[in-house]
Amino acid sequence: MLQYTVRRLVSIIPVMLIVSVIVFLIVHLTPGNPAYLILGEDSSPEAIEQLEAQLGLDKPMVMQFFDWIKNIFTGDLGQSIYSSEPVTQVIMERVGPTFSLMMMSMALTLLIAIPTAIFVVWRRNTVLDPLFTSASLVGASIPEFWFAMLLVLGLGVAIPIFPVAGYVPIAEGFFTWFYHLILPAFVLAAVEIGLIARMLRDGMLEAVNQDYTKTARAKGVKESIVLMKHVFSNALIPTTTVIGVTVAGLLGGTVIIETIFTIPGIGQLLIDSIHRRDYPVIQGVVLFIAAIYVVINLLVDLLYAFLDPRIRYD
Structure with missing residues (x-):
């Protein structure tokens, strides 16, 4: 495991080098x-x-x-052309809102997707199955910016329930922080809920009629225990991959959502820097996002060994 981790960490260097070359060329060749x-x-x-x-x-x-x-x-990472501040400092000042939005979005995704998938598998071969399939496809197909604008118009303007702009740090109060982030976090989560729930449901359906589950039922084990102990645990491996990609992909989604909801995070920083042609900040933000993406993929691969003892990286 240690050797594999070291090899993967070393392999990050050429990946980041390639990303840096591409980003540098795109930024400097843009008029x-x-x-x-x-x-x-x-x-x-x-x-x-x-x-x-x-x-x-x-x-x-x-x-x-x-x-x-x-x-x-x-x-x-250099200094910002616009503010003359170190790029690292500029990025770190914006990490809090972005990571808060990502964590809340991921929490909403898992809290809705996992119970939904388990319930659909438990009630398989009923009318819930086609309804779930249709709903998951619709959710995965919704454009984030369009859904965000609908929620802003519906729950922020027509029926002013939630704030549609700004960010409050968690230090100023958990409920105020939660209240300001729940709408953009739900927009990000809505697209991912269908994907994760569909993947988990397919994995569980594949395992639900395996020999080991039939043996458990023959021994008198309750169906709920069979689903949670045998079926759910075996479906976690492919689902973990999707969750890892989703967490990394949320960084890209925040670029649009933070702009719409005026959240001062990394996504908003990237958009502002593009408008200002702030080359060092653009390069630093993209490199930071790429590094987070690579690290999350590494953590997902290492997590496989804990979820399934049969997996060895030696």
């Missing part, structure tokens, strides 16, 4: 001059050239890339 945006339309060409020299934008692109890579290996 737009940060110096021009900072100084404004009335700025002189001499002033723009001087600011470009101060920001290091006058260097050849290859030299800018190698300077950035060299700084990354020393833990320095």
Whole structure:
């Protein structure tokens, strides 16, 4: 297990290097001059050239890339062109709202998807089965931005039950924090509930008629115990993979949701930085999201060994 973990950690380096190359090229080949945006339309060409020299934008692109890579290996993601603050500090200031939104969304997803899947398997071969299939497909197909706008108009404007903008830290009160995040968290969760519930339900249906479950029933074990102890535990392996991908994918979903609900998280930071052509922040945020994605995939692979003792990585 230790050797496998070390190998996977080492393999992260080339993955992040490839991501950094792609991000750098996309950012720097996109039309737009940060110096021009900072100084404004009335700025002189001499002033723009001087600011470009101060920001290091006058260097050849290859030299800018190698300077950035060299700084990354020393833990320095550079400084924001817009605020002159270290990129690492800017990202860390926005991590709280994004991770709060992700955790609440994931909690809602699991609290709804897992009991729903278990109940549908328990009531299999009834009218619930096609209803569940249709509902899960609809949920997985709903565009997040469209669903978010519907909830904003319905529960924030027409019937003002929930706030539709802003963020309150959990330090100012749990219920206030929960109240401000429940609507955007539900939007993120709605798309993932159908996917996870469908995967868990399919895995349980595959295991429900296996020989070991028939043996348990023949011994007089109650159906509820068979479902939870034998069927549910064996369906966790493929479902864990989907959950891991979902957790990582929520970071991408927050870009849209944070913009709609004006949550000052990493997603909102990325959108603002794109508008400002803040190259270091864009590169740092994308690299941070990629690192979280890779680490979560590694944790999911390691979790397999705990869920199924038959899995060995030696």
